Amino acid sequence: MVELKEYDSPVRPTWCRGCGDFGILNAMKRALVRAGLAPHEVIIYTGIGCGSKLPDYMTVNGFTSIHGRPIPIAQGAHLANHGLRAIVVAGDGDTYGIGGNHFVHALRRNADVTIIVQNNRVYGLTKGQYSPTSPKGFPSKTSPPPEGAIDQPVNPIALALAAGATFIARSWSGDLPHLVDMMVAAIRHRGAALLDVFQPCVTFNRNYAYDYYRPRVYRVGEEKGYDPTDHDAAWRKAHEWGERIPIGVIYRTEGKPAYEDQVPALNAGPLVKQPFRDWAEEDYEILEAEFI
Amino acid sequence: MPKKNNMTFKIGGEAGQGVESSGAGFAKALARGGLYVFGSQDYMSRIRGGHNFYQIRVSDGPLYSHTNEVHLLLALVPETIERHKDEVVAGGGIIYDEGLEMDEEGLERQGIELFPVPLVKIAEEVGNRIMANTAALGAAAGVTEYDFERMASVIRDNFAKKGQQVVNANLEVARRAYDFARERYAADFDYEVEPVEAPPRMVINGNHAICLGALLGGCRFMSAYPMTPATSIIEWMSAHAARYGLVTKHTEDEIAAIGMAIGANHMGVRAMTATSGGGFSLMVEALGLAGMTETPLVVVEAQRPGPSTGMPTRTEQGDLLFMLRASQGEFPRIVLTPGTAEQCFHAGWRAFNLAEQYQCPVIILIDNFLANSVRAIERSKFHFVKVEIDRGELLTEEELNQLSESYRRYAITETGISPRALPGHPKAVYVACSDEHTEDGHFEDEDPENRVRMVQKRLRKLEVAVEEMRAPTLYGPEQADVTLIGWGSSYGPVREAVDRFNEEKDKVNFLHFVDVWPFPKDKARPLLESAKRLVAVENNATGQFARLLRAYTGVEVDDKILKFDGRPLSPEYVLARL
Numbered sequence: 001m002v003e004l005k006e007y008d009s010p011v012r013p014t015w016c017r018g019c020g021d022f023g024i025l026n027a028m029k030r031a032l033v034r035a036g037l038a039p040h041e042v043i044i045y046t047g048i049g050c051g052s053k054l055p056d057y058m059t060v061n062g063f064t065s066i067h068g069r070p071i072p073i074a075q076g077a078h079l080a081n082h083g084l085r086a087i088v089v090a091g092d093g094d095t096y097g098i099g100g101n102h103f104v105h106a107l108r109r110n111a112d113v114t115i116i117v118q119n120n121r122v123y124g125l126t127k128g129q130y131s132p133t134s135p136k137g138f139p140s141k142t143s144p145p146p147e148g149a150i151d152q153p154v155n156p157i158a159l160a161l162a163a164g165a166t167f168i169a170r171s172w173s174g175d176l177p178h179l180v181d182m183m184v185a186a187i188r189h190r191g192a193a194l195l196d197v198f199q200p201c202v203t204f205n206r207n208y209a210y211d212y213y214r215p216r217v218y219r220v221g222e223e224k225g226y227d228p229t230d231h232d233a234a235w236r237k238a239h240e241w242g243e244r245i246p247i248g249v250i251y252r253t254e255g256k257p258a259y260e261d262q263v264p265a266l267n268a269g270p271l272v273k274q275p276f277r278d279w280a281e282e283d284y285e286i287l288e289a290e291f292i
Numbered sequence: 293m294p295k296k297n298n299m300t301f302k303i304g305g306e307a308g309q310g311v312e313s314s315g316a317g318f319a320k321a322l323a324r325g326g327l328y329v330f331g332s333q334d335y336m337s338r339i340r341g342g343h344n345f346y347q348i349r350v351s352d353g354p355l356y357s358h359t360n361e362v363h364l365l366l367a368l369v370p371e372t373i374e375r376h377k378d379e380v381v382a383g384g385g386i387i388y389d390e391g392l393e394m395d396e397e398g399l400e401r402q403g404i405e406l407f408p409v410p411l412v413k414i415a416e417e418v419g420n421r422i423m424a425n426t427a428a429l430g431a432a433a434g435v436t437e438y439d440f441e442r443m444a445s446v447i448r449d450n451f452a453k454k455g456q457q458v459v460n461a462n463l464e465v466a467r468r469a470y471d472f473a474r475e476r477y478a479a480d481f482d483y484e485v486e487p488v489e490a491p492p493r494m495v496i497n498g499n500h501a502i503c504l505g506a507l508l509g510g511c512r513f514m515s516a517y518p519m520t521p522a523t524s525i526i527e528w529m530s531a532h533a534a535r536y537g538l539v540t541k542h543t544e545d546e547i548a549a550i551g552m553a554i555g556a557n558h559m560g561v562r563a564m565t566a567t568s569g570g571g572f573s574l575m576v577e578a579l580g581l582a583g584m585t586e587t588p589l590v591v592v593e594a595q596r597p598g599p600s601t602g603m604p605t606r607t608e609q610g611d612l613l614f615m616l617r618a619s620q621g622e623f624p625r626i627v628l629t630p631g632t633a634e635q636c637f638h639a640g641w642r643a644f645n646l647a648e649q650y651q652c653p654v655i656i657l658i659d660n661f662l663a664n665s666v667r668a669i670e671r672s673k674f675h676f677v678k679v680e681i682d683r684g685e686l687l688t689e690e691e692l693n694q695l696s697e698s699y700r701r702y703a704i705t706e707t708g709i710s711p712r713a714l715p716g717h718p719k720a721v722y723v724a725c726s727d728e729h730t731e732d733g734h735f736e737d738e739d740p741e742n743r744v745r746m747v748q749k750r751l752r753k754l755e756v757a758v759e760e761m762r763a764p765t766l767y768g769p770e771q772a773d774v775t776l777i778g779w780g781s782s783y784g785p786v787r788e789a790v791d792r793f794n795e796e797k798d799k800v801n802f803l804h805f806v807d808v809w810p811f812p813k814d815k816a817r818p819l820l821e822s823a824k825r826l827v828a829v830e831n832n833a834t835g836q837f838a839r840l841l842r843a844y845t846g847v848e849v850d851d852k853i854l855k856f857d858g859r860p861l862s863p864e865y866v867l868a869r870l
Contacts, residue, residue: 011734040718045555048726055723056735061715062723063558064735066581069551072543076552079539080513080561084716102551105544265512265537272560272714274537276510276681287504288671291494292324 002038004029006059013057014050018209020199021051023173024118028089029058030176031183035085042085043077045070047094050125051118051199054089068098075111075259081272082112082260085187092119096154097132107163110191112258116183117156117194120201121208128204156196157238157250161231166191168234168251172198172217174210178247185249191258198247213245220248228252297327297352299483300361301432304345304376305368305425307338313450314425315346316666318432319495321446322350323668325439326490330355330784331666332860337520337604343371350485355667356632357784360864363483364435366428368411370394380404385481387411387431387473389424407435407477414468423465430466434473438485443470493670498662498781501633501674502592503528505640506564507536508679511590513563515541515552517571520604521660522594525566546571550578550591557588558724560686560714562644566592569611570601576618579653583623585724586702586710586750588647588654595659597858606858607660609780609831613840615655616809622747624754626654626761627809631783633667635806637674641681646760649684650753651712657808659831661860662781685711692717700731704745708752754810761807763815768794768801774870775823777849779805779837782829782861789866800870805837811844820847827870829853831861 007029015021032042043061046052047070055062061084065073070088078086088095095103095117106113122140123129129142130149133156137148160168167189171182179197186193198217200209220226220237223246227233234251260266268274277283301318305311312333319331330349336342349358362379365372367388380386382403388394390408399406409431415423426447433443444463451459478484496504503525506514516526530540539556543549549565556563567575572593582589593615597608615627626646630639636658643654687695692713699720703710710731713720723733728743730736736743764777768790778786783804790802803819820826820841826849828838833856838849853869855861 038718039721040716043715053735056725059721060723061721062725063555063585064723064725064727065551065585066577066726069547069578069581072548072551073555073558075548076513076515076541076555076563077559078555079541079552080556080559080563081714081716084559101544102548105548263539264534265539268537271512271537271539271556274512277536279508279676279679284671284676287507287676288492288494291496291500292320292492 002033002036004033006039007032009057009059011057014053016203018200018202019050020120020173020201021054021118023176023179024051024116024197024199025054025057027176027179027183028054030180031187034180034184035187037085042087045074045077045086045088047090047099048125049091049094049118051089051091052094068094069102070094071099071102071106071113071115074113075106078111078113079260079263079266079271081270082266083270083273086113087187088113088115090117092117092121092133093123093131096156096159104159104163107160107165107192107194109259110164110166110256112191112260114186114189114193114195116186117196118199119156119196120199120205122201122205124201124204155238156194158235160194161234161238161251165194165251166253166256167193169194169249170196170247172213172247173200174214178219182248189252191256216243216245217247218244220246220250295482296484297350297486297488299363299485300347300349300359301364301366302345302347302362302376302379303366303368303425303428304343304372306340307336307342307344308340309368310422310425311344311346311368314429315348317446317450318429318443319348319666321433321443322348322438322485323493323495324442324445325485325487327351327485327488327668328353328355329495329666329668330358331495332358332661333664334859335605343369343375345372345376352488357788357863359788360862364432366432367392368424368428377402377404383482385435387428387435405480407431407473409469409473411469415465418464418468419461423462426462426465427469430469431473434470435477435481436483436485437474437478439487440467440470442487491670493668495666495668496633497664497666498630498633498636498658499524499594499664500528501636502640502656504674505637506590506644507532508676509562509641509644510681511562511564511644512537513539513553513556513561514565515543515549515563516565516567517543517546517549519568519571521596521663522566522568522592524663525592546574547578550575554578554582554587554589558585558715564590564592566594568594568596569598569614572611572618579625580619580621580623581726582653583619583625583750584726586651587724588651590643590647590654590656592656592658594663595657597856603858605660607831607860608856608858609659609782609836611657612779612808612836615657616840623750624650624652624757625809626650626652626757627657628654628806629657629780629808630806631662631780631804633669634673636662639806641679645680645682646757648686649682649709650757651684651709652753657780659781685709687711687713687720692719695719698732701733702729702731702746702749704731704749707756708749709756758810758812761810761812763812764803764805764819766801766803766819769799770801772799772801772824774800774825774827776800776802776827776829776866777837777841778802778829779808782831785861785863786829786866788863789870792863793867793870808840811840813844817845817847820845825850827851827853829861829866831855
C-alpha cells in the first residue's frame, strides 16, 4: 500500500506563493496514491517552465527535458518499458505551442501516455510573454498594446478532439478534490489522455487567477444529460467559453486500442525486460542469405 | 590489363526505368558467380525522368572502389550515351536499343564497339516495355558470355514477390536479349566474364551493414524520419521488426525521432535514430539533452551535400566539424567515421557499447556514397561471432537490491561515469535533469562550485574514452614520400589510388581515420610527424579534417585534394592530383 508521504521531498518549490502549480503538485501526489502507484512505478516527463520543475519537488522518477519535447520522449520510453506509468506534465506553451506537433500526433496515435497541462495562459518563467492560450489582445512585452496578442488562442479541447484523443478532461488548481479525481481518471485511461488544468499564475497573469475561474467553472459531470462519450456533444462543449467554462471529463471513449497494444514486439512484455537474443549459426545464415 | 573478369558495366536511363534495381540485380548475379563486385549508383532527386546510372565493377580480386573507366555502357536512353561516352575505353562497347539514333561514326572513331539490340521490341513482345532494363542486362551478359543461369537466379529471386508470371516474363526477356547479343556480338568484344569457384559473398551497402551491426549489437528500438540517404536503415529495421522483436517508429519529425530514442535508451532499451544533415540539424538540441542527462544514444548521420536541402541524392563529407560541435555547451560525445561496409558493421554494434559505457551520444557519420555502394564481401569478414554486448556501469538487479544509501544517478566518480540504474527499481527513484544538477539529479542551476564539479565530471569521461579511440590505420608501405590522410568513405578510392600509384612510381601511403572523436591525438601524432609530406583527401570544400588535425595535433597538412561536386572521390581523381 503506497502512502502519500512516500511522494514527499525535502526540496522546497521555487514557485511563487499562491502559484497554481502547488495545487497541481498536491493533487498529483494524491492521485498517484489513489491510483495505487508507488514512486518507482511512475515516471513524470516535463518540459521547460516553472511547472516543469514539478518532479524535482516530489520523490518520483522523472525526466525534466527540453521545451516542447516531453511528449515524444515519454512515448519512446513507454514503448521501451510500458511497465511504468508515463505521465507528461508541461505548460500550455510547451504543449500547445512549441510542442504542438508532438501533441497532435501522440493523440492521433492514442499513445498510452497521460498529458497534464499546466495551463496558466502566459509564459511565466520567462516573465510574462503571451502564450498559445492567452486571450486575443493580451498585452505583454512580445505583444505590446494597443493590439496585444493578435493571435486567437488555441482551443486545446477542440484541438484534442479533432486529433482523435480518447480522453479529454479539464480541471483547475483551485478545486483540489476535482483535480485529483480528474488526474486519477486520466492516469487510469488506456490510451492518450489530456487533462488541461487552469493554473493561476499570480505573478504574471493576475487577471486569470482564482477569482476569474471560481465563478465561471462548472462541472459537466453534474450537468444532467451530458454524455462524455458523445463526440458531437463534446465538440459543442469544447467551444463553451466566457461566463461559463466546463470542467470535468469532456470526452472519453474506451475500447480503442492504445498504440502500444498494436506493437507486436510488446506482446512478449516490456521491451526492456526481453533478453538479448542468443544468436546461433542458423540466425547468421538467415541474415547472410538476404544479401547473397 | 586482363580483359577477363575485370571490367566496369554502366547502365543508364531515366528515373522510373529500373536502373537501380536492375543494376543492383546484375551486381548480385556477378557475385553469385564468385566474382568480386563494386556497385555504385548515381541518381537524381526525382521519381520519373532525368538521368540515373548504376555502375558495376567486377574483378577476380577484392574491390574497394569504383573506377572511372567503362567497358560496357548500357543505354536505355540516348542521354546515357551523351553523358558517358567519353568514359568508354577504346575497345569497350555500348549496348542500346536498335531504334535509337546515334552518331555511329563518332563513336567508332573513339574505338567503341556498337551493339544495337532490339531491347524495347523484345520487352514489348514478351509483355511490357518496362522490361527493357532486363533486356539490356541480358544483352550485357550475352556480350560478355557470362553464365546466364546466374542472372536467371537473381531474376527469380527479385521478382518472386510479383508472381510467377512476372518472373517468367523477365526470364524470357533476359534470355532473348542474351541470345541475341551473344550470337551477334560476343565474338567481337574482348571483355568477358566467367564464374569462378569461390565462397558465397554478401552484396551489401553501408546502411545495411550498420543495420546488421546494430541488430546483432542488441538494438531493439529505432525511431526515425525518412531522409535521403539514411532512409533504408529504418526501412530495413522495420522489415525485420517482426522476426527479431524490434520496435520501429516513423515519427512525425526528426525531433520526435531523437526524442523517442532518448526516452527508450533512458529506460534501458538500446535505441538508435538515423538521418542526414538537415534532420540532424533538427536533432541538435536533443543531442545536448542526451549529453546533459547522460543518456546513451546512437545517431547515424548519412551526409549529403549541403547547405540546406543541397543535393539530396548526392554525396559529400561536409558535416564533420558540425558533428563534433553540435549543440550548445560542452559535453562528451563520440564520433565514428567508418569507411567500408565492414567498418560500418563494426561501428553498428560498437556504438551501442560506447554509448552505454560512456553514457553519452555516439554518432556514426557516413555519407551517401558509403550508404548506397555495394561490395561483395564474405560473411566472415564481418565477424558476426565477435559481436559483444557491454553495458558499462549498468547496475544489475542484485546491485540495486543491495544499494545501501540513496541512489545518485550522477554520482561523481574518478572516471566521470556514474553507476546507472534503469527506472523501475524501488531503491533507485530519480530524476534525469536537463538543467545543471546535483549528483542526485536535483536542479542546481545556481551553485558555481557544483557546476564546476559536474562539468568536470562529464568531460572527464572523454579522457577515459580517448584511450579506447583507435589510431588511424596505415595502408601501404611504412615508408613513403607522400602520406594521404582520409576519413570515412574516402577509404576505398584512396586505397586504390595508393595501389595504382605504387605500381609504377615512388611510394605513397595512406592514413585512414575511423575514430575521430575524442580525437586520438597521442596515437595519431607519431604517425603524422613521421610522414614526409601530408596530403589530406576530402570530399568537401574546406578540408574539415585537415583543420581538425591541426587543432588537435598542431600538424598542418602540406596539401589538400578536395572534391565537392556532389560526386564521390575516385582513384583517378586522387591520382591526377598526386
